[in-house]
Amino acid sequence: MPEDSKSKVDLEGVPETLLWNLYQRASEARRPDAVLKDPKAIGLVDSVIDYPFEERFGKASLGQWQALRARRFDEEIRRFIDEHPDGQVVALGEGLETQFWRVDNERVRWLGVELPEIAELRERLLPDDTGRVRTVGGSALDGEWMEHVDPSKGLLLSAQGLLMYFQGEEVHRLVAECAERFRGSTMIFDGVPPWFSQRTVEGKMKTAQGYVSPPMPWAVDAAEKDRLREIPHVAEVRDLRAPRGRGLLYGFVFPLANRVRVVRELGVSGLPIMAMRFEGTGRP
Ligand SMILES: C[S@@+](CC[C@H](N)C(=O)[O-])C[C@H]1O[C@@H](n2cnc3c(N)ncnc32)[C@H](O)[C@@H]1O
Structure with a gap:
């Protein structure tokens, strides 16, 4: 999906932590051997939310x-x-x-x-x-x-x-x-x-x-x-x-x-x- 059709999300402080959680969960869910199935989370991160996940949080190592x-x-x-x-x-x-x-x-x-x-x-x-x-x-x-x-x-x-x-x-x-x-x-x-x-x-x-x-x-x-x-x-x-x-x-x-x-x-x-x-x- 093109970036400009996504929703820009701009949060800070405690509310921003919800994006960290979502990012980590989606990155795990994307794996073929994922411990959690979560297509909705993948959809949000990949296609819905405009937010620099990797730039801000780094690799989703957790x-x-x-x-x-x-x-x-x-x-x-x-x-x-x-x-x-x-x-x-x-x-x-x-x-x-x-x-x-x-x-x-x-x-x-x-x-x-x-x-x-x-x-x-x-x-x-x-x-x-x-x-x-x-x-x-x-x-x-x-x-x-x-x-x-x-x-x-x-x-x-x-x-x-x-x-x-x-x-x-x-x-x-x-x-x-x-x-x-x-x-x-x-x-x-x-x-x-x-x-x-x-x-x-x-x-x-x-x-x-x-x-x-x-x-x-x-x-x-x-x-x-x-x-x-x-x-x-x-x-x-x-x-x-x-x-x-x-x-x-x-x-x-x-x-x-x-x-x-x-x-x-x-x-x-x-x-x-x-x-x-x-x-x-x-x-x-
Ligand atoms: C670490 S995130 C957890 C989000 C979600 N429960 C999860 O596990 O992915 C913390 C959440 O607490 C919310 N929050 C912070 N203070 C709150 C309050 N006083 N009442 C309700 N929610 C609050 C934030 O907006 C944020 O969504």
């Missing part, structure tokens, strides 16, 4: 890493959809994730929550033709989006690549509110370990091209998971292991390393992914 992480979220969402075929998935900070198209069972209802500028971009670049997908524009940190949630047929909350950009108190407040309002549901989320968080806060997480990751002040370790468990109505916080990938590193070394909790929490073999269950039945 494609498999990023795709395995997305696949782990997909697996949890599929499991939820199998049990609640008419349920609702709420994707906080959804960016240009194309997950809905990877997991759809043609019945599930999908609610994205994104900053207004990104909600508008998403609706433009990924229009819904099912009548079951919508995106609310606003911050995940203000409770407005909660008015649009319908937990009556089952609810799964997902915060993929979002919470690390918040302050600890903000994460705790958000979790407390969700645990109070959405009893019986589960939130799947990921985080970064303290060493990683520290490097981003110091502005030291950068690519050879000079792209600097925005600060990720919220870090997860065993103590932080215990703090989450202390929030009223949080019944459980458990680790989800990244799936086995391809090659020596992702197929053997990382899966082996991930069996050991302390190594898993170091986040060198994939960032920690977790599921947090809220107590209660979810029924009024």
Whole structure:
């Protein structure tokens, strides 16, 4: 497609990170032996978005890493959809994730929550033709989006690549509110370990091209998971292991390393992914 028929996308700060994720995922999905099938992501990067992906981020060397992480979220969402075929998935900070198209069972209802500028971009670049997908524009940190949630047929909350950009108190407040309002549901989320968080806060997480990751002040370790468990109505916080990938590193070394909790929490073999269950039945 000629460049001038593409949509120019100009983002900075945390919103720009959605393009990094998309770029990595699409580059993995393009491989014949991809660990994640994602034709929608390939279409966005190749034919829809006008953005200098390679110039800005360099080679997509973390494609498999990023795709395995997305696949782990997909697996949890599929499991939820199998049990609640008419349920609702709420994707906080959804960016240009194309997950809905990877997991759809043609019945599930999908609610994205994104900053207004990104909600508008998403609706433009990924229009819904099912009548079951919508995106609310606003911050995940203000409770407005909660008015649009319908937990009556089952609810799964997902915060993929979002919470690390918040302050600890903000994460705790958000979790407390969700645990109070959405009893019986589960939130799947990921985080970064303290060493990683520290490097981003110091502005030291950068690519050879000079792209600097925005600060990720919220870090997860065993103590932080215990703090989450202390929030009223949080019944459980458990680790989800990244799936086995391809090659020596992702197929053997990382899966082996991930069996050991302390190594898993170091986040060198994939960032920690977790599921947090809220107590209660979810029924009024
Ligand atoms: C790293 S991207 C993750 C995007 C997507 N979930 C993924 O995994 O590809 C972080 C996303 O969080 C969104 N975001 C940042 N602050 C937010 C907030 N307060 N409320 C909702 N979304 C937010 C950004 O716009 C961006 O799309």
